[in-house]
Structures are given as structure tokens and as C-alpha cells.
Amino acid sequence: MRTFSVPVGISNRHLHLSEEHINQLFGENSTLTKKKDLSQPGQFAAEETVTLIGPKGKLEGVRVLGPARDETQIELAVTDAIKLGLNISARDSGNTEGTPGINISAGDKKVSLERGVIAAMRHIHASEDDALQYGIKDKDMVKVLFEGPRGGILHNVLVRVKSTYALDLHIDTDEANALGLKNGDTGTVIIED
Amino acid sequence: MRTFSVPVGISNRHLHLSEEHINQLFGENSTLTKKKDLSQPGQFAAEETVTLIGPKGKLEGVRVLGPARDETQIELAVTDAIKLGLNISARDSGNTEGTPGINISAGDKKVSLERGVIAAMRHIHASEDDALQYGIKDKDMVKVLFEGPRGGILHNVLVRVKSTYALDLHIDTDEANALGLKNGDTGTVIIED
Numbered sequence: 001m002r003t004f005s006v007p008v009g010i011s012n013r014h015l016h017l018s019e020e021h022i023n024q025l026f027g028e029n030s031t032l033t034k035k036k037d038l039s040q041p042g043q044f045a046a047e048e049t050v051t052l053i054g055p056k057g058k059l060e061g062v063r064v065l066g067p068a069r070d071e072t073q074i075e076l077a078v079t080d081a082i083k084l085g086l087n088i089s090a091r092d093s094g095n096t097e098g099t100p101g102i103n104i105s106a107g108d109k110k111v112s113l114e115r116g117v118i119a120a121m122r123h124i125h126a127s128e129d130d131a132l133q134y135g136i137k138d139k140d141m142v143k144v145l146f147e148g149p150r151g152g153i154l155h156n157v158l159v160r161v162k163s164t165y166a167l168d169l170h171i172d173t174d175e176a177n178a179l180g181l182k183n184g185d186t187g188t189v190i191i192e193d
Numbered sequence: 194m195r196t197f198s199v200p201v202g203i204s205n206r207h208l209h210l211s212e213e214h215i216n217q218l219f220g221e222n223s224t225l226t227k228k229k230d231l232s233q234p235g236q237f238a239a240e241e242t243v244t245l246i247g248p249k250g251k252l253e254g255v256r257v258l259g260p261a262r263d264e265t266q267i268e269l270a271v272t273d274a275i276k277l278g279l280n281i282s283a284r285d286s287g288n289t290e291g292t293p294g295i296n297i298s299a300g301d302k303k304v305s306l307e308r309g310v311i312a313a314m315r316h317i318h319a320s321e322d323d324a325l326q327y328g329i330k331d332k333d334m335v336k337v338l339f340e341g342p343r344g345g346i347l348h349n350v351l352v353r354v355k356s357t358y359a360l361d362l363h364i365d366t367d368e369a370n371a372l373g374l375k376n377g378d379t380g381t382v383i384i385e386d
Binding site: 077078079082089090121122143149150151152153154155156172173174175177178179180 | 271272275282315336342343345349367370
């Protein structure tokens with residue numbers, strides 16, 4: 001068994017928009033305005049927010065992340081989805097086959113999304129150097145241990161390796177709250193050889 | 194190492210009220226009206242609901258559980274508490290020293306609670322027969338394993354033994370959603386001797 005430490009980054013509910021949907025929601029030829037950089041290089045929180053409208057409720061002020069993507073994707077905690085009346089499952093980013101849709105509004109503009117609402121599968125971002133150093137590779141599944149009064153071990157944590165990534169464990173608010181974690185806390189990756 | 198199976202019961206946010214607070218919120222000499230029995234014998238969900246008002250937000254339709262208790266106690270998921278603007282910690286039931294207060298309203302009646310908002314520490318209810326059969330005792334701390342795509346192991350699960358208890362693992366909505374659990378799913382208790 002080998003172990004190494006990762007910093008915890010908690011993802012609040014958010015969405016990624018296609019250029020087409022950015023134009024439909026914020027006006028023709030509009031672009032996202034950067035509010036602040038995120039831990040992964042090139043990614044940013046935008047000034048733009050939307051309202052998500054599901055069959056049972058709505059969520060206001062949901063943050064758009066940039067840059068634009070090929071396909072619109074909405075990442076919620078399961079707690080959020082239950083409030084909206086949606087049944088979502090944990091998916092790797094981009095795997096939206098068979099996922100529920102939702103209505104997205106910004107001011108008086110609206111987009112009706114046919115699919116793309118997921119619970120992001122918990123995952124570790126790692127650079128190629130990190131992967132070499134820690135003996136992991138893209139698509140590995142590992143376990144991560146957390147200490148503390150609400151400690152425990154999360155299984156099935158997906159490893160994603162890319163030269164531009166910074167080492168970071170991304171979990172959602174349900175996972176963080178269940179385990180008593182805050183941004184910047186540390187988890188211990190467990191690799192069972 | 195020994196193991197045994199427990200059924201999972203998910204506690205939505207709820208509160209227990211003292212007789213004094215029942216009278217203040219629902220009228221002099223009022224009592225709670227049973228809506229349905231809960232898994233633990235004698236405990237019930239009441240018809241009565243309240244609004245919880247915190248420094249940053251409010252939650253409507255929060256269910257009162259009966260019967261009345263000596264002290265009012267509000268059990269929230271951390272996700273709920275963040276919405277209300279409260280910083281809560283995982284506590285054993287009844288251990289409300291140093292916990293935040295909140296305003297409770299029902300119609301035009303209001304109670305200002307000085308303390309008593311907690312995240313219930315995850316726990317297993319077991320009868321004395323269960324305890325004998327599975328080799329556990331009151332106040333033991335055990336681990337519980339869950340299978341599935343969001344599986345994992347929760348540490349520091351408190352054992353509570355009482356003759357009237359039915360075997361049940363109680364977790365909150367954050368814990369259930371983080372681990373992909375539904376009511377009636379099964380966990381495996383792990384006892385490391």
C-alpha cells in the first residue's frame with residue numbers, strides 16, 4: 001500500500017455553458033466575464049449566474065464557470081437535485097448520456113437543456129509530474145482517507161492526469177459536509193497495489 | 194474483525210420541542226399530532242412544522258418529531274446550516290453545550306432558542322438483544338462500509354443501545370447523498386477487535 005496527501009477543493013453547484021447557450025442567455029456575441037481564477041489553470045468563476053428551474057423547485061444565483069465548453073453541463077450536489085426534483089447520478093465530466101435536462105434562465109432569457117445535469121464523480125486532478133511522482137495514471141480509481149470527528153474513506157475516486165492540471169481533490173458540498181471538510185483540508189490517497 | 198449488516202435510515206432536517214416551546218408555538222396546552230410512526234418505537238413525525246430563521250436565510254416546513262423532550266433540539270444537515278448562516282458540529286443527541294441558537298416560528302408565534310442546533314452524530318440504534326448478538330455495547334464507536342459507485346467507509350459511528358430500540362443506522366441527508374444511499378439500503382458494520 002502506498003499513500004500521498006492531496007489538498008481538498010470543494011465544488012459548489014455550478015455550470016459550464018456552450019458558446020451557443022452563452023449567446024442565448026447573455027446576448028448575441030457575448031462572452032463570459034472573469035470574476036476569479038480557479039485552482040485548475042485556465043479555469044475561472046464568471047461574473048455571470050443563472051437560475052435553474054426543475055420540476056419541483058428552483059435554485060437562483062448558480063455560478064457559471066469558464067471558459068465555454070463544447071457541451072453545457074450542470075454539476076449539482078444530490079441535495080440540490082432533490083430540491084429541484086431531479087434524480088441525478090455521479091458521472092465523470094462529459095459523460096451526460098441519459099442524464100436529466102433542466103431549464104436555465106438569466107433575466108428574461110431562457111434555455112431548455114435536454115440533458116446534462118450530473119453529480120460530478122469525485123476526482124483528483126494531477127499533472128504528469130504528479131502522476132510520475134506518486135505512481136498513478138489517468139483513469140485510476142483510488143481511495144482517500146480523511147481524519148476528524150466525521151472522518152472516513154471515500155472509495156472510487158477517479159484520477160485525471162493532464163499536463164496543465166494542479167494537484168487537487170475535487171468533491172462536492174454533500175461530500176464535504178458529510179465528512180466535515182473545508183477547502184484546503186488534506187486527504188490521504190490510498191493506493192492498494 | 195467482525196461484521197454485521199444494518200439497514201440505513203436517513204434523517205431529514207427536523208426538530209424536537211420541549212413542552213414549553215410547543216405551547217409557545219402552537220398555543221397553550223397544545224400537544225403534537227401524530228402524522229406517522231418512525232422506525233424507533235414511540236417516536237413519531239408530527240403534523241406540526243415550523244420555520245427556522247438564521248442570520249443568512251430561512252428554512253420553511255421543518256418537521257417536528259414527537260414526543261416532547263426536556264430540551265428543544267434542532268438537527269440539521271451541515272448544508273442546511275450553511276444556508277441559514279450557522280456553523281454547526283456533529284454532536285451526540287442532548288449534547289448541546291456551546292451550540293448555536295436560532296429563531297423558530299409557527300404562524301405568528303415565535304421562539305428564540307439560545308442553543309440547540311446540531312448536526313446529529315451518525316449513530317446506530319440497537320436493542321439489548323442486538324447488542325448481545327453482535328458483540329457491541331452502548332457508546333462503542335464503529336465503522337460502517339457502503340458499497341456502490343459512491344461507496345466508502347464512515348468512521349466514528351456511535352452505537353446507542355436501549356431495550357426499546359430497533360436496529361437502524363441513522364445518517365443525515367449530506368451523508369446519504371455523499372454516499373449515494375437511499376432509505377432501506379444496507380451498510381456493513383466493521384468492528385476491529
